Ligand SMILES: Nc1ncnc2c1ncn2[C@@H]1O[C@H](COP(=O)(O)OP(=O)(O)OP(=O)(O)O)[C@@H](O)[C@H]1O
Ligand SMILES: Cc1ncc(C[n+]2csc(CCOP(=O)(O)O)c2C)c(N)n1
């Protein structure tokens with residue numbers, strides 16, 4: 041029998057612990073939401089915040105740490121993945137528990153640099169590190185469990201809320217992180233130094249869509265972050281919402297000179313733009329009415345929102361309109377562990 045892949049393992053977990061009728065909907069979202077009723081005593085500081093939003097992400101050296109990443113950057117990346125999950129729902133991250141698996145061979149100075157990286161990241165994102173755990177391990181592992189609080193779940197976009205007629209939107213550019221990973225792993229040639237720097241920085245110093253998430257995501261009908269890739273996010277939103285998505289390939293924001301990078305290195309456009317991952321952009325859907333409402337906030341905050349398609353009726357498929365007018369089914373492919 042073939043070994044289980046990541047999705048199959050998750051399905052077994054959902055079948056054991058999942059409950060489709062109430063929060064938390066296990067396996068269905070970037071975050072889990074827990075009602076805090078039991079903590080609402082008069083002395084409790086969570087008083088005005090009736091729900092706890094929780095997420096965790098595990099960084100493992102051999103799958104998540106590319107060559108040339110510094111110890112400070114490794115620590116920061118472990119924090120960024122959880123920040124990205126919370127802000128994709130419009131929730132401000134507040135606190136984190138950080139568990140460290142550290143190889144015996146790490147030098148004291150290297151351990152200090154990891155801890156310094158965590159401290160810098162906690163300041164950068166305004167998070168208190170409130171606990172964690174330490175273990176000896178064969179490679180660096182950092183598991184970051186992060187919390188935010190909310191007073192109502194009413195405006196939290198889940199993965200299942202896309203409605204026919206909504207626009208499909210993204211918060212940033214797709215293509216830099218895959219390019220950057222390939223540059224770091226295989227020392228590829230670039231069209232210019234700007235392209236190289238932006239690509240490599242997006243891998244070593246990823247930027248979660250923090251402001252965009254905090255100010256804009258609450259207006260979305262559905263949203264998630266794009267950590268496993270644009271195609272994977274689009275498929276997840278369409279499947280969970282029970283709608284089809286029609287994406288216009290030409291409207292996807294891509295790096296200037298990406299096409300030159302592809303041709304120099306004989307790479308495929310879809311592999312880098314749709315199937316890469318770790319862009320930490322937000323992918324969502326928004327009604328026409330809410331799009332008008334957010335336009336002023338986008339202007340004031342100097343934020344960019346890119347419309348890449350529309351939600352149409354269907355049963356969870358994603359189609360791409362290519363520049364030459366062809367309509368093709370998009371493969372449900374993204375980064376997956378154990379493959
Ligand atoms: N071991 C586990 N036990 C329970 N739930 C899990 C487990 N692993 C994953 N999940 C749940 O499965 C869902 C999908 O996880 P997945 O990692 O694909 O997305 P994510 O949490 O948004 O992560 P990321 O943004 O880092 O890719 C999430 O709701 C997550 O909480
Ligand atoms: C050494 C090395 N190999 C591969 C990658 C690419 N990568 C790793 S995990 C992931 C998706 C998100 O994972 P998760 O869902 O576990 O958060 C991607 C695109 C990398 N960054 N470094």
Ligand SMILES: [Mg+2]
Nearest residue numbers: 070125265267
């Ligand atoms: Mg996510």
